[in-house]
Amino acid sequence: MTRPSGGLPPHPGLTGGPVYLDYNATTPVDPRVAAAMLPYLTDFFGNPSSSHPFSQEPRRALAAARAQVADLIGTGPGEIVFTGSGSEADLLALRGAVLASGRPHAHVITQATEHPAVLETCRALERLHGVRVTVLPVDGRGLVEPADLAAAVTEDTVLVSVMAANNETGALQPIAELAALAHEHGALFHCDAAQAVGKIPLDVRALGVDLLTVVGHKMYAPKGAAALYVRDGVQLEPVVYGGGQERGLRAGTENVALAVALGTAARISAAELADGVPARVKVLRDDLHRRLAAALPGRVHLNGPDEQRLPNTLNVSVDGVLGHELLAAVGQIAASTGSACHSGTHTASPVLTAMGFTPARALGALRLSLGRWTTAEDIATATAALTRAAATR
Incomplete structure (x- = not known):
């Protein structure tokens, strides 16, 4: 592996193995993040809510x-x-x-390509609390039409939830416009920004959102570290009841080490955004797309917007192949498809079918997502392996 752009040393977990192009699934933990959290697993073990000296450093680190x-x-x-x-x-x-909200006829609006964490919660709210849920369609790029939201919102709408960036296609939703529409009708706006935070600049004030989800393992922190932005004045029923930690919304002794990891990852991501690292990743992504299209002329089709998408995400369908079979034949590439496997049978991605694609195109999809340690050498290796395998099919 060559040295990644931005002057980083190679990541020890990525050396000598397959080319990793699945950063949207999870990112490797940055060694700087691991080093920052380690003392809070060993030396600084105190409960941050205690009043004795052992609590002081954990409490400071949490803040x-x-x-x-x-x-x-x-x-x-x-x-x-x-x-x-x-x-x-x-x-x-x-x-x-x-x-x-306490509303007896609460209404929630989301959209068809939302993450299952949101869609399944909406279904549970329907089943358990009698909430009415509207699922907005998306266009062929995977984007919500603001006019559809304007037509769907009512005086009973409590919340609108639309993700910032799609995990499969990278499509970037018009969040500021959608949030403004929700607020015009007195509804709160939640944005799952798991895929977007750290990859593109995000400002909750400029977006006008009331609630926003941040996920650590999408930005080089360990799994199990996440956060919710809750605008001052927004009232929420707690998710865990008990001792009053986290503004009374999530009781339980805080996991200081993971909080430190998430904070450190956020600090590093902020520095990279200022330094233009996402633009360098975009150059590699676009080079990968060009190479694949040139090697398989007429067979490679982009799924999602040309420009209005994450700089690291390339979702393409290849004519004449099944995505999962192609990846299985290319052991030196670690990537994903949008399909799901149930008892050995693969079904098309709900995201791509919601965008109006045929089952054949959806099943031919590959999600290739780049990240901090992706190199030009990785792009060349991945192109050669994928096109060689696809050419025989």
């Missing part, structure tokens, strides 16, 4: 981590609630807003 996450998304530390996953943050936002 610093909260401020680092807040800085990345343009808010203050008092509006950051640490959670154990993005799914939990989504649950706190959706369930919390609906139950806190």
Whole structure:
């Protein structure tokens, strides 16, 4: 592996193995993040809520981590609630807003390509609490039409939840416009920004969102570290009851080490955004796309917007192949498809079918997502392997 762009040393977990092009699934933990959290697994073990000296450093570190996450998304530390996953943050936002509203005929709006953490929470709210849910369609690029939201919102709408960036296609939704429409009707707006935070600049004030989900393992922190931005004044029903930690919204002794990891990851991501690292990743992504299209003329089709997408994400369908079979034949590439496997049978991605693609095109899809340690050599290796395998099919 050559040295990644931006002057980083090679990552020890990525050396000598397959080319890793699955950063949207999870990112390798940055060694700087691991080093920052380690003392809070060993030396600084105290409970941050205690009053003796052993609690002082954990309490200071927790506050610093909260401020680092807040800085990345343009808010203050008092509006950051640490959670154990993005799914939990989504649950706190959706369930919390609906139950806190006290409305007997609550209405929630989301959209068809949303993450299952949001869609399944909406279905549970329907089943358990009688909430009415509207799922907005998307166009062929995977984008919500603001006019559809304007037509769907009612006086009973408590919350609108639309993700910032799609995990499969990278499609970037018009969040600021959608949030403004929700607010015109008195509804709160939640944004699952798991895939977007750290990859593109995000400012919760500029977006006008009330709730926003941040996920650590999408930005080089360990799994199990996440947060929910909760705008001051927004009332939520807690997701965990008990001792009052995290503004009373998520009781339980805080996981200081993971909070430190998330904060450190946020600080590093903020520096990379300022340094233009996403633009360098975009150059590699576009080079990968050009190489694949040139090697397989007429067979490679982009799924998602040309420009209005994450700089690291390339979702393409290749004519005449099944995505999962192609990846299985290319052991030196670690990537994903949008399909799901049930008892040995693959079904098309709900995201791509919601965009109006045929089953054949959806099943031929590859999601190739780049990241901090992707190199030009990786792109050349991946292109050669994928095109060689596809050419024989």
